Amino acid sequence: xxxxxxGTTVESEIxxxxxxxxxxxxxLSSGSRAHAVELDAAQRVTLFREASSSRSGIxxxxxxxxxxxxxxxxxxxxxxxxxxSMAGGYAVDIVSGATPxxxxxxxxxxxxxxxxxxxxxxxxxxxxxxxxxxxxxYSYGWExxxxxxxxxxxxxxxILDHQVTLGFGYTHNFDTVCDQxxxxxxxxxxxxxxxxxxQNCFKSGAGAQGTVTHALNIDSLEPSVTWAATPRxxxxxxxxVQILDGFQSNPYRQVELGSAARTPQETxxxxxxxxxxxxxxxxxFPRTRTALHAMTRLYRDxxxxxxxxxxxxxxxxxxxxxxxxxxxxxxxxxxxxxxxxARGYRLLGPNGQYWTGDRxxxxxxxxxxxxxxxxxxxPEPGAPHFFNEIEAAAKWEGLFYRLDSALAPNADxxxxxxxxxxISLRF
Amino acid sequence: xxxxxxxxxxxxLGLAGxxxxxxxxxxxxxxxxxxxxxxxxxxxxAADEHVLSNREGAIGGxxxxxxxxxxx
Numbered sequence: 001x002x003x004x005x006x007g008t009t010v011e012s013e014i015x016x017x018x019x020x021x022x023x024x025x026x027x028l029s030s031g032s033r034a035h036a037v038e039l040d041a042a043q044r045v046t047l048f049r050e051a052s053s054s055r056s057g058i059x060x061x062x063x064x065x066x067x068x069x070x071x072x073x074x075x076x077x078x079x080x081x082x083x084x085s086m087a088g089g090y091a092v093d094i095v096s097g098a099t100p101x102x103x104x105x106x107x108x109x110x111x112x113x114x115x116x117x118x119x120x121x122x123x124x125x126x127x128x129x130x131x132x133x134x135x136x137x138y139s140y141g142w143e144x145x146x147x148x149x150x151x152x153x154x155x156x157x158x159i160l161d162h163q164v165t166l167g168f169g170y171t172h173n174f175d176t177v178c179d180q181x182x183x184x185x186x187x188x189x190x191x192x193x194x195x196x197x198x199q200n201c202f203k204s205g206a207g208a209q210g211t212v213t214h215a216l217n218i219d220s221l222e223p224s225v226t227w228a229a230t231p232r233x234x235x236x237x238x239x240x241v242q243i244l245d246g247f248q249s250n251p252y253r254q255v256e257l258g259s260a261a262r263t264p265q266e267t268x269x270x271x272x273x274x275x276x277x278x279x280x281x282x283x284x285f286p287r288t289r290t291a292l293h294a295m296t297r298l299y300r301d302x303x304x305x306x307x308x309x310x311x312x313x314x315x316x317x318x319x320x321x322x323x324x325x326x327x328x329x330x331x332x333x334x335x336x337x338x339x340x341x342a343r344g345y346r347l348l349g350p351n352g353q354y355w356t357g358d359r360x361x362x363x364x365x366x367x368x369x370x371x372x373x374x375x376x377x378x379p380e381p382g383a384p385h386f387f388n389e390i391e392a393a394a395k396w397e398g399l400f401y402r403l404d405s406a407l408a409p410n411a412d413x414x415x416x417x418x419x420x421x422x423i424s425l426r427f
Numbered sequence: 428x429x430x431x432x433x434x435x436x437x438x439x440l441g442l443a444g445x446x447x448x449x450x451x452x453x454x455x456x457x458x459x460x461x462x463x464x465x466x467x468x469x470x471x472x473a474a475d476e477h478v479l480s481n482r483e484g485a486i487g488g489x490x491x492x493x494x495x496x497x498x499x
Contacts, residue, residue: 046474071477075470091473162452222487226465231454236465240487276487282465284457291462297488307485315462323462333484360484368479376461393471399482418478422471 038079038388042424046071050416052098054111059098059412065111067097067413085126087137093118101194102263103357103409104256105342116198118143124152132157144198145178145251165226167238173218178202179251180265181212189353192265195251216246232284240276248272255355257345268338268354268361274301289317299333305361307333321376327397329368335404336361342407359401359409370397370418388426395420 052065059065071094077087096115104110124137134155141148154169178201185191200211224238247270254263278297285292293313300306311329318324338354339361372395379385399416450458457463466472472489480486 042468042470044470044474046478048478071474073470073474089470163450228450228455228458231450232457234458234463234465238488242486274486276485278488280465280488282463284460284463286457289462291460293465295488297485299485299487301484305484307483309485309488317462331479331483331485336484360482366483395471399478416482420471420474422468424468424470 036081039427040077042075044073044422047419050413052412054412059111065098070094083128088123091120102254102256103342105346105407116143145201147176149174163228167224169222171220175216177214177216177247179212179214181210189267190262190264194254194265214247219243234282236280238278242274244272246270253357255345255357257355258349259346266356268356272301272303291315304337305333323374323376325372327370332365335363341405357409362408363404365402367400368397391424393422
């Protein structure tokens with residue numbers, strides 16, 4: 001991990017990315033006029049709402065401490081007859097809610113309101129042949145206290161007469177995180193002060209007063225193999241390896257340690273190595289026009305988080321143009337080796353040299369259930385049409401949490417609702 | 428060493444067998460249907476992963492982008 005100065009402006013970075021994308025698009029368009037071009041456009045908006053059951057402090061008014069995330073996404077892609085396709089997308093996270101400033105036994109009384117907006121633009125280029133394809137992509141995300149650059153390469157190749165598909169994905173992220181300048185307390189993590197505001201983040205010179213930026217590098221590898229086992233059965237197996245190196249704490253979060261009411265900034269290790277293996281299957285029931293999907297995943301990392309996840313999904317045609325899906329998913333995990341609930345941190349102090357108030361690192365289980373309706377319209381062959389396909393979908397899911405302690409992080413939030421509306425067109 | 432040889436032989440035989448046990452091109456109608464896509468809709472998958480990866484300590488298990496059923 002290294003501390004760096006402020007980066008270039010967001011506007012100039014976006015301008016360069018857009019210029020490259022437009023240039024590539026024009027070059028490819030002009031070179032493929034003789035071929036048919038297929039265009040896809042998709043718009044989706046997700047509303048995520050996690051209700052708080054707390055009724056004290058600023059949470060006294062119902063809904064005041066709920067976490068709300070609105071996540072619109074727009075994606076456009078063009079596939080050229082030459083086997084080349086381009087894709088671009090834009091997504092936003094509009095987040096509002098309340099979060100405890102200090103993870104302690106009386107976390108709710110320290111809760112403060114916050115709101116933030118995260119933007120992401122991305123683009124990719126794919127070259128496909130009958131038995132193989134390769135995609136290279138770039139994404140840039142920015143918010144008031146975090147910047148992310150991601151480079152992705154994925155490949156797919158069919159072997160053994162298309163019986164088996166080998167997939168491989170690699171992503172490198174080089175991210176930058178804003179933090180409070182704790183240079184004065186170097187080597188004394190109990191004296192680290194949390195960031196109070198992102199107001200000075202990523203500013204240059206004197207404007208950045210009191211803040212620094214840290215690097216976070218993330219490398220992810222995802223190999224997979226898919227086998228068309230029978231005319232009704234698809235099987236897939238794969239793995240994910242991810243290595244994170246850099247600042248991974250929440251810079252705003254404080255953790256109450258011991259009975260002397262010390263509340264230093266959250267401190268977690270700089271290095272995290274994560275491993276997952278998974279198996280998936282899909283089975284077709286042609287008489288009822290149904291497909292049953294199943295997935296299981298095993299996960300562990302070097303912070304001692306271990307997890308098992310299982311999922312079932314049923315896709316069912318209710319009519320030629322109407323698709324219904326129902327999904328159930330369970331997840332259970334052990335907490336990180338340095339995790340304790342708020343009472344544990346107060347009575348026993350830190351478990352080693354790290355401490356956290358992150359629910360993701362706590363022992364927990366969750367259950368997700370929900371359903372989706374999709375309307376699909378594909379014009380009959382030969383009939384005059386404006387589009388080749390249109391799909392509109394509405395989805396609802398409920399996410400239920402079960403934490404192992406009433407003093408675990410976000411213990412007041414036991415249920416989240418997820419609504420989604422989507423429309424996609426193919427020309 | 429004999430155990431490693433046996434594993435390599437078994438894997439080679441398994442892969443070789445795939446060519447006979449698998450599905451011919453004209454038998455892939457069901458596998459090519461949208462309801463059988465293991466990766467589902469890419470935009471929906473990205474949104475789902477975005478929600479869960481921010482609320483769980485685990486990652487992965489969603490497959491490599493571009494993985495498919497050999498239905499091209």
